[in-house]
Amino acid sequence: MTYTIATIGSHSALQILKGAKDENFKTLAFVLRENLEFYKNYNFIDDFQVLNSYSQLGDLEKKFNPGKLIIIPHGSFVAYLGKDFDNKTSFKYFGNKKILAIEADRLKQDNWLKIAGVLTPKIFADLKDVDRPVIVKAHGAKGGLGYRLCPDKKSLTKAVASLKKEKFLIQEYITGTPVYIQYFFSAIESKLEIIGCDRRYESSIDGLGRIPAAFQKELIGNPSFTVIGNFPIVLRESLLPKIYSMGQSIIKTSKKIAPPRGLFGSFCLETVIDGNMNIYAIEISCRIVAGTNLYIQGSPYADLLYDKPVSCGRRIAMEIKKAVKINRLNKILT
Numbered sequence: 016m017t018y019t020i021a022t023i024g025s026h027s028a029l030q031i032l033k034g035a036k037d038e039n040f041k042t043l044a045f046v047l048r049e050n051l052e053f054y055k056n057y058n059f060i061d062d063f064q065v066l067n068s069y070s071q072l073g074d075l076e077k078k079f080n081p082g083k084l085i086i087i088p089h090g091s092f093v094a095y096l097g098k099d100f101d102n103k104t105s106f107k108y109f110g111n112k113k114i115l116a117i118e119a120d121r122l123k124q125d126n127w128l129k130i131a132g133v134l135t136p137k138i139f140a141d142l143k144d145v146d147r148p149v150i151v152k153a154h155g156a157k158g159g160l161g162y163r164l165c166p167d168k169k170s171l172t173k174a175v176a177s178l179k180k181e182k183f184l185i186q187e188y189i190t191g192t193p194v195y196i197q198y199f200f201s202a203i204e205s206k207l208e209i210i211g212c213d214r215r216y217e218s219s220i221d222g223l224g225r226i227p228a229a230f231q232k233e234l235i236g237n238p239s240f241t242v243i244g245n246f247p248i249v250l251r252e253s254l255l256p257k258i259y260s261m262g263q264s265i266i267k268t269s270k271k272i273a274p275p276r277g278l279f280g281s282f283c284l285e286t287v288i289d290g291n292m293n294i295y296a297i298e299i300s301c302r303i304v305a306g307t308n309l310y311i312q313g314s315p316y317a318d319l320l321y322d323k324p325v326s327c328g329r330r331i332a333m334e335i336k337k338a339v340k341i342n343r344l345n346k347i348l349t
């Protein structure tokens with residue numbers, strides 16, 4: 016196979032590159048100098064390009080682009096290269112760069128999900144209209160850092176005042192269980208798959224339940240939602256058909272949102288499911304999510320679809336392999 020699958024060494028790189036090697040691709044990792052020794056432990060990574068800083072990646076386009084290099088974008092791309100990198104780079108990405116730009120904008124995301132008929136938490140344009148517990152999200156807040164939970168008007172007024180000139184969003188707080196649904200849409204086969212499900216392990220919010228109520232307020236007045244890891248989830252089977260049709264509707268509407276190709280490849284719907292089994296989508300990620308790292312040997316859902324261990328990274332490589340075979344690579348790269 017003459018193509019090389021490459022990504023930045025962080026987030027879900029191990030899974031992506033292992034999956035690529037399992038499907039017989041050459042693999043390359045862009046790693047920070049200080050992380051090289053760690054990544055060298057893994058014999059499924061054929062080559063390394065050492066970076067002194069992530070921003071150097073842009074300078075390497077000319078070196079690699081004439082070759083057959085396919086980049087798999089993941090969460091570290093936006094986190095370390097900024098939201099504009101995806102659209103400016105001439106690197107060939109697996110996935111649709113247009114949809115990544117929509118993913119970066121909370122209001123556009125919300126609009127898309129609504130068109131798709133997916134429930135989303137109410138957004139309050141004006142502080143005066145707030146009549147329920149809310150979560151205040153500063154624009155650009157990452158991984159829950161910079162979120163403020165406001166159970167009442169008093170705490171809301173305080174939270175908003177503390178943000179000063181920062182832009183923010185006031186969103187209804189949904190009491191329920193967080194569920195992250197990992198999907199894969201094959202543009203080659205025109206088929207949607209549920210490939211896994213997880214929840215996040217977040218600091219400090221997930222530590223709150225371990226201390227008595229009397230200490231909770233004092234110790235963690237304003238909890239953070241910094242993601243530390245993930246737990247696996249299997250869902251009530253009766254939820255699966257609903258979740259599947261939500262995914263289908265998201266794919267269908269994405270073609271209007273980012274025409275003509277819309278969303279394809281790996282994506283994740285971050286939901287909170289309330290006590291009445293209403294599924295609220297909090298966010299959509301239109302690339303591989305790190306929760307899929309749980310399932311390097313395949314999730315219970317991937318097991319039902321394949322007769323070999325298929326991680327999300329491997330599923331991506333399988334799609335690329337198929338596209339190469341039938342000469343349709345242009346359908347899944349942008």
Ligand code: AMP
Nearest residue numbers: 025026090091094157158242244305306
């Ligand atoms: P990292 O390269 O680990 O710093 O992660 C890059 C981005 O992906 C950050 O915005 C993280 O919050 C997010 N991220 C990393 N790991 C996870 C995870 N296990 N679950 C959810 N998000 C994650």
Ligand code: AMP
Nearest residue numbers: 136158159186187188189193240297298
């Ligand atoms: P995220 O911005 O998607 O990384 O969210 C960080 C955490 O905040 C996750 O645990 C979400 O479940 C939680 N969260 C975000 N928005 C809401 C909301 N509107 N209602 C309830 N939980 C939320």
